[in-house]
Amino acid sequence: MALITDASGSRAATVTPSDTLDLSIPSGLxxxxxxxxxVSGDLSVITSGGDTVTLKAVAAGIFHPISVRRVLSTGTTATGIVAVY
Structure with missing residues (x-):
């Protein structure tokens, strides 16, 4: 039997990249x-699992399914970043 989860987001926030501050993640997430x-560009993040990676040439206008706790300013060239929770 397949596990069915709710893939939709119920909250969203504009992201200001920071090398020192995590995102304001809603309670329970x-x-x-x-x-x-x-605007397309590179996106440097720390994932929810603690990995630091740079996603190259992230396409604009697409909801990318990735769980992150921080968007780093160093290495991020994409703009207009929105986090969906």
Whole structure:
């Protein structure tokens, strides 16, 4: 039997990249459900699992299913970033 989960987001917030501050994640969650960018570019993040990675050439206008706790300013060139929870 397949596990069915709710993939929709119920909250969203504009992201200001920071090398020192985690996102303001709603209570009960450990990261984002999706990240969307308004202008394509690289997106440097710390995932909910603690990995630091740079996603190259992230496409604009698409909801990217990645759970992150921080969007880093160093290495991020994408703009208009929105986190969906």
């Amino acid at each position: 450990n990261g984002t459900k999706y990240i969307c960018v308004g």
